[in-house]
Amino acid sequence: MMRLDELLVRAARRLAAGSPTPRLDAEVLLCHALGVDRTWLYTWGDREAEPEAEARFEALVAARAEGRPVAHLTGEREFWGLSLATHPSTLIPRPDTETLVEAALARAQAPEGRLLDLGTGTGAIALAFASERPGWTALGVDIRSEAVALARENAARLGIANVAFRHSDWFAALPGERFALIVANPPYLAADDPHLERGDVRFEPRRALVAADDGLADLRHLVQAARHHLARGGWLLLEHGAEQGAMVGEALAQAGFTEVSCHRDLAGHPRVSLGRQADESR
Structure with missing residues (x-):
């Protein structure tokens, strides 16, 4: 399992080629996968991700890397x-x-x-x-x-x-x-x-x-x-x-x-x- 902050860094690098805001996109998608807000994420970023949450996040990042809008992936x-x-x-x-x-x-x-x-x-x-x-x-x-x-x-x-x-x-x-x-x-x-x-x-x-x-x-x-x-x-x-x-x-x-x-x-x-x-x- 990877730490949440490590997941964010990796995701932001993956999204950098196609998004003007790769870090923000990664944060919003991870919050959605975890069901938390960004304040929680900043506070507890050193926690390890549960396998199910990590899988949800990776699927969202893959869809965003293909160009899908963040708003469509999160529904808001x-x-x-x-x-x-x-x-x-x-x-x-x-x-x-x-x-x-x-x-x-x-x-x-x-x-x-x-x-x-x-x-x-x-x-x-x-x-x-x-x-x-x-x-x-x-x-x-x-x-x-x-x-x-x-x-x-x-x-x-x-x-x-x-x-x-x-x-x-x-x-x-x-x-x-x-x-x-x-x-x-x-x-x-x-x-x-x-x-x-x-x-x-x-x-x-x-x-x-x-x-x-x-x-x-x-x-x-x-x-x-x-x-x-x-x-x-x-x-x-x-x-x-x-x-x-x-x-x-x-x-x-x-x-x-x-x-x-x-x-x-x-x-x-x-x-x-x-x-x-x-x-x-x-």
Whole structure:
């Protein structure tokens, strides 16, 4: 039997060729195999691994070495401090999308209101927002019934009550409904984008990643359609690719949105463009 810290070193070396975070991947997978958290692992790393746990860990490392996403192997991913169940049918929540949550929270200073999260997937955005704004209600919609079920499962497990999830193709099931904030992380990659053949993206659903018109079709559709579902003075916030900020900003301005701006992600890339619905009462 090997010590846990020795297992980690060996696994990290094996994963180094294909993962940008081999040590972190190894730690998360070992914690999953052992059923412990990383604090326990740091405290008791000099213990010897039981044969069954070592076998489980080695199988997980082998799958990760083949490229399988850690979130698919463990069935969960942390986002905004929330542990979310994941599934291969939905996108894996990523740190870049926390930029969208931050921008939405900054525009939710009223004591109450409604937020709509389009293409909610795991429910990550809606749940993160709802956890920070208990006076607001959040609604997440998705065209995939399995995603709606997963998001509901996450809400129930986390005990977040001011959020609901509904099956809808964008706004199709929301006739006449209006929201103070509408947010979305829609498909925005072109069909020939090289990122589709790299890293975890290789194992994620193409329909949640790729859009027509060089990745801009869904973004442009949402800019036009959102105007009919925003309250006066409401905000539309859209996550997009690092090279799409100027084009999305232009689409927002041409559609009559005001106060158009773009927020950068942790790496400094343009990531979230937003605009405000004209408030005719002012």
